Amino acid sequence: MSTMQFGIFTVGDVTTDPTTGRTPTEHERIKATVEIARKAEEVGLDVFATGEHHNPPFIPSSPTTTLAYIGAQTERIILSTSTTLITTNDPVKIAEDYATLQHLVDGRMDLMLGRGNTAPVYPWFGKDITKAVELTIENYQLLRKLWSEPVVDWEGKFRTPLQGYTSTPAPLDGVAPFVWHGSIRTPEVAELAAYYGDGYFANNIFWPKEHYIRLINFYRQRYAHYGHGTPEQAIVGLGGQFFMRRNSQDAVNEFRPYFDNAPVYGHGPSLEDFTAQTPLTVGSPQQVLERTLEFADYFGDYQRQLFLVDHAGLPLKTVLEQLDLLGEILPTMRAEFDARRPAGVPDAPTHAARVAAKAAAENEEVPA
Amino acid sequence: MTRIVALAAGLGEPSTTRMLADRIAAAAAAAVGQPASVEVVNLREFAHEITDAALAGFAAPRLHHVYDLVGEADALIVVVPTFKASYPGLFKSFIDAMEEDALIGKVVLLAATGGTARHSLVIDFALRPLFAHLQSVVVPTGVFASPHDWGSAGESALQSRIERAARELASLLAGDGSGRGPDDEIDLFSDTMLSISRPD
Numbered sequence: 407m408s409t410m411q412f413g414i415f416t417v418g419d420v421t422t423d424p425t426t427g428r429t430p431t432e433h434e435r436i437k438a439t440v441e442i443a444r445k446a447e448e449v450g451l452d453v454f455a456t457g458e459h460h461n462p463p464f465i466p467s468s469p470t471t472t473l474a475y476i477g478a479q480t481e482r483i484i485l486s487t488s489t490t491l492i493t494t495n496d497p498v499k500i501a502e503d504y505a506t507l508q509h510l511v512d513g514r515m516d517l518m519l520g521r522g523n524t525a526p527v528y529p530w531f532g533k534d535i536t537k538a539v540e541l542t543i544e545n546y547q548l549l550r551k552l553w554s555e556p557v558v559d560w561e562g563k564f565r566t567p568l569q570g571y572t573s574t575p576a577p578l579d580g581v582a583p584f585v586w587h588g589s590i591r592t593p594e595v596a597e598l599a600a601y602y603g604d605g606y607f608a609n610n611i612f613w614p615k616e617h618y619i620r621l622i623n624f625y626r627q628r629y630a631h632y633g634h635g636t637p638e639q640a641i642v643g644l645g646g647q648f649f650m651r652r653n654s655q656d657a658v659n660e661f662r663p664y665f666d667n668a669p670v671y672g673h674g675p676s677l678e679d680f681t682a683q684t685p686l687t688v689g690s691p692q693q694v695l696e697r698t699l700e701f702a703d704y705f706g707d708y709q710r711q712l713f714l715v716d717h718a719g720l721p722l723k724t725v726l727e728q729l730d731l732l733g734e735i736l737p738t739m740r741a742e743f744d745a746r747r748p749a750g751v752p753d754a755p756t757h758a759a760r761v762a763a764k765a766a767a768e769n770e771e772v773p774a
Numbered sequence: 775m776t777r778i779v780a781l782a783a784g785l786g787e788p789s790t791t792r793m794l795a796d797r798i799a800a801a802a803a804a805a806v807g808q809p810a811s812v813e814v815v816n817l818r819e820f821a822h823e824i825t826d827a828a829l830a831g832f833a834a835p836r837l838h839h840v841y842d843l844v845g846e847a848d849a850l851i852v853v854v855p856t857f858k859a860s861y862p863g864l865f866k867s868f869i870d871a872m873e874e875d876a877l878i879g880k881v882v883l884l885a886a887t888g889g890t891a892r893h894s895l896v897i898d899f900a901l902r903p904l905f906a907h908l909q910s911v912v913v914p915t916g917v918f919a920s921p922h923d924w925g926s927a928g929e930s931a932l933q934s935r936i937e938r939a940a941r942e943l944a945s946l947l948a949g950d951g952s953g954r955g956p957d958d959e960i961d962l963f964s965d966t967m968l969s970i971s972r973p974d
Contacts (some may be wrong), residue, residue, distance in 0.1 A: 428908060528786060539966055547973045593960040601970050632971070 410743050411754040412549040413453025414446050414729070414738060415488035415712040418466035421719035424667040429719075432562050436472070438722045442715075443546075445726050447483040452754075454747040455486035455518065455712060459627075460527050460669035462671075470503040472764050477511035484756070485511060488607075488645075488712065489520025489588040493538050494531035496565065496628025499543040501573040503554035508578045513757025518607055518643075519546060537564070539594045546585075546598060553582035581764055584755040586643055586710075587623065596621050600628030600640070605755065607643035607704075610685050611714060612670065615704050622705050639752055643710035644701055646685050650731050654689035660724075661688050670720035676741065691735045707747045776810040776947065779800050779843050780851035783817045783865035792816060792886045794919050795853040797933070798885055802851060806947060813847075815840055817868055824864060827871035833905070849881045849943055850910075852901065855890035860900040869904065877908040881946045883939055886918040887967035894918040914952050915939040934962055 422429040430438065443454040454476065456466045466472060473485040485507070490500060491765075507515050513683060521538050528535035544562045551558050552573040561567040577583065584606035589595035590612070591682065599606040606625040608618040626637035634640070649661035658677065665677045665688070674680075681688055687697040702708060712733065716725045775806025780799040795814050803810040817824070823837035830859035833841055844850060854861035884901045905912050909918065917939050923932040945953030948970065 463940055540969075543966070594970065596961075598970050620958070740797055 409747060409751075409753045410546055410708070410740065411452040411484065411710045411711050412739065413451045413455065413484070413486075413710070414442070414715050415453075415455040415457070416466070416488075416667065416716050417457045417714065418459060418464045418715050419463060421669060423719040423721055424663045426721075429471055432465050438716075438725075439465070439472065440476055440479070441722065442729070443483070444479055445729045447480045449729050449737050451483060451729075451732070453484045453486055453712060454480075456490050457488050458522070458525065460530065461524055470507045472619075473515065474507055474510050477507070477514065478620040483514070485515040486586075487517045488609075489518045491522045491527065492519040492545050492549070493541040494533050495523045495545075497549040498544065498552065498565075498568070498571070500545075501549055502575075503575050504583050505553065505575050505722065508757075509575055509585050513578050516584040516586065518588045518605075520588040527631075531552035531617055532563070537679070539592060540564070541757040543598060550582070550602070553577050554732075558668065560770065578757070579761045579764075581757065581760045584757075584760065586641075589623075590618075593621065593624055596649065597628055600625050600634075601632050601658065603629065603632065603634035603641075605641035605643055605709065607645070607703075607710070607712075609645040609699070611645050611647055612684065614683050615685065622750050625750075626706065635752070636750070638748070639704060640715075641755060642705060642708035643712065643754065644705060645712050645714060646687075646698060646701065646709055648687040648689075648694045648697075648728075648732075649715040650660065650687075650691050650694050650728065651732075652690060652691060654693060657688050657690065664720055671694070672712040672718070691731050695735045695742075698739060699746075702746060704742065707743075707751045709752070718742055776803075776806045776808060776849070776885065777847045778806075778810055778812045778849050779847035779850065780812070780814040781817060781844070781865075781868075782814060782839050783852070783854040783862055783868075785818050785821075785862060785864065786837070787818070787853070789816075789855070790919065790921075790924070791853050794885055794887055794917070795851060797916060798851050798853065798883060798936050800941065801936045802849065802883065802943050804972075805937070805940040805944035807944065813843055817864060821864055824867045824871060828867050833871060833950065837871075837958065841876065841895045845876050846873070847880070849883065849947055851878070851885065851943075852905075853882045853885040853887070856886055856893040856896045856900065859893070860871075860896060861886070861904075867902075869908070875909075877905070877910045880910045881913065881943060883908040883913040883917070885919075885939075887919050889920065891918075891920040894920070911946060913939055913942045913946060914954075915942055 420435045446454050448687050458466055458469050460467050477485055502519055518656050525535055541564055544564055546618050558571045559570050586607045587595050587599035588607040590609055608622055610618050624639040629640035630637045651657035662677050668670055680686055687694045715728045778793040782792040782795035799812045803812050820837050823834045824852055827833045836930050854865050882905055886896050896920055915938050917935050919932050940954045
């Protein structure tokens with residue numbers, strides 16, 4: 407595993423291909439997700455992450471089911487989420503589901519907590535959206551307790567109390583899955599990540615970089631404030647998106663109908679304006695490479711780069727071709743990021759490294 | 775001495791509109807940072823005089839005294855209940871019977887109560903146009919309270935909106951505009967922020 411991790415994250419949208427008018431079935435989309443994940447491993451990527459949604463047109467309502475299935479068909483790639491809803495899921499079930507996944511895939515997983523972007527999910531799951539930040543904090547505090555204490559007595563505001571509860575299975579090797587916190591606007595989430603020394607992920611998709619720089623800098627400062635290291639040592643992940651063809655004009659021509667009709671930003675700004683103003687790159691592999699390397703100039707050296715490659719109705723074949731092209735520039739991307747990385751910037755977190763760190767810390771505690 | 779007058783246009787007794795008027799008046803008095811007098815007027819008590827004034831074209835002495843209070847006030851707080859998507863007719867009749875130029879340049883804080891939060895735009899779609907016509911200087915923050923607000927706590931709660939509006943009112947009286955600008959600062963000491971580093 408290199409010092410930095412590269413991967414893809416999927417929203418899992420079922421979207422009509424605007425060039426053919428064809429809409430994949432949910433079954434096709436779910437199977438395509440698995441194939442995309444396998445392909446990601448094949449081309450040398452380090453991470454596959456899936457979103458969590460509970461409404462059409464999205465299919466990933468049960469991330470650990472999908473990730474375990476992918477885990478059984480892959481050997482190396484880290485399975486993650488983008489994001490797991492810490493607000494509306496019961497933290498007890500998150501603790502159990504993800505610890506089980508961790509055992510099944512031998513630690514080859516982590517997860518990213520977020521608050522989701524679909525307001526009705528809160529009432530559907532019996533929660534109050536006006537308490538989203540408070541739910542995030544309380545649920546996460548409970549999740550950590552469940553993963554770190556063998557027997558939990560707990561009482562909070564949003565869930566029935568627990569007396570003598572043991573979450574099973576306990577985390578693999580006594581090391582809880584690494585947690586990223588994803589947020590695009592809430593400083594409290596950055597503060598939460600900083601306090602616990604967890605990772606912080608900025609999706610870096612929809613808005614100009616200045617928006618994300620502010621939150622990432624805040625997280626880095628607070629990470630240092632809580633004594634986890636210097637600001638440069640905070641664990642940062644970034645999203646990004648691209649569409650590439652060997653000839654950049656081919657990329658623009660082919661991607662434009664998907665962009666113009668995409669969920670979220672379709673029928674809005676032009677492709678040209680959007681690529682100029684946000685991190686989206688549509689062009690040649692070289693252009694994608696150069697644009698991605700610039701991220702470290704803006705956000706500081708970071709640990710994880712995830713790309714969105716399979717949305718807006720792009721057919722599976724095209725997505726797989728995108729991954730082939732990404733695989734071609736990946737060795738250079740790794741080398742360039744590594745070359746610019748100052749000493750002292752930590753490697754991306756893995757289970758093995760965290761187990762080793764735990765063992766080292768325990769050895770230190772033994773009196774000589 | 776800063777003179778603050780609050781008009782409560784609720785028709786019920788007791789009235790949440792009156793409760794809201796009392797709270798805003800107290801917050802405004804505290805925000806001006808110098809001795810302030812506060813007078814809260816329940817329009818309900820002047821219902822007959824207001825109707826008489828509408829018909830006769832002049833205000834009877836008791837109502838005239840209210841118009842004098844309003845005219846001499848440094849700041850006016852207006853709190854109305856929401857009736858059929860707007861303020862009550864009694865309140866409009868009170869305004870209609872007032873001298874045409876009585877509120878020109880007056881600093882006015884607008885507030886309303888309503889049966890549900892769905893009425894919250896009544897301040898901006900009913901009250902604000904009226905006070906634009908009257909050429910008052912309206913405080914940017916309007917305060918709306920639905921029944922839910924009387925039972926909520928925390929930073930998004932009613933009291934924090936009241937205090938923000940009161941600070942703006944004080945700032946306008948001091949000639950400093952609303953006293954606010956774009957705020958890029960992250961509040962590290964909010965209750966929610968502090969709950970993160972104090973998990974138990």
